[in-house]
Amino acid sequence: MTDAENVTPGAGGDAGAPGGVPETGRPSDAGQRGPQGQAPHASGTTDSAGRGRHEYADGGAGASSEPGGEDEFDHTAGGSGSPTGSAGSDAPVDSAEAAIADEDALASSYLADLQRLQAEYVNYKKRVDRDREVIRTTAVGSVVEALLPVLDDIHMARQAGDLAEGPFASISDKLESILGRYGVERLGEAGQEFDPNVHEALMHVEAELPEGSTGTTVVQVLQPGYRIGERLVRAARVSVADPV
Secondary structure (H helix, E strand, O other): OOOOOHHOOOOOOOOHHHHOOOOOOOOOOOOOOOOOOOOOOEEEEEEOOEEEEEEOOOOOOOOOOOOOOOOOOOOOOOOOOOOOOHHHHHHHHHHHHHHHHHHHHHHHHHHHHHHHHHHHHHHHHHHHHHHHHHHHHHHHHHHHHHHHHHHHHHHHHHHOOOOOOHHHHHHHHHHHHHHHHHOOEEOOOOOOOOOOOEEEEEOOOOOOOOOOOOOOOEEEEEEEEEEEEEEEOOEEEEEEOOOO
């Protein structure tokens, strides 16, 4: 037997290795190959947060089916796909609703203030208008009271026929017209039914009354009365008679 025939393969060694010495340090890649029998080419990268990412160029378990896609190893424990921060997302909505409610309350308060001010202004305007009319009526009444003697003389002159024509008739007519523009009304006419609200009976006589008279009737106006609106300056002083 030759020396070549006496060489015995080492236990667990590779029969194809020279000298029968097994190769150490070469891990078996039988379980490391991909579906096509090719070993995967894995490259490690680091994202912006500093976390390691594994990209599988040749595909494999957990790899994305689209180019450039992320595989299951790219997701962290709190990765996308799980709703997080729902309480934080509701906070802006609650804050906006609270702000709207505050604005509505403020607007309601301003509206109530405006309505109250408007009501106060309307009441104030009515009161001022009423007071203004009272002041005006009082002032005109004071002037008429001061002119009563003159107005009585004009009335007596007209009854006597002295104001039928001439300059004094024109003056008396203008005076009574001016007083009429200020709301002064003359009271008392012969043949009117006696009214105690505007007539003051100074004399009670027997006289022939107009046909159809059924009550006490004015037969003569001694001094005419004057009224301004609802204010009676002076009642008409008259002579009255009763029907027979």
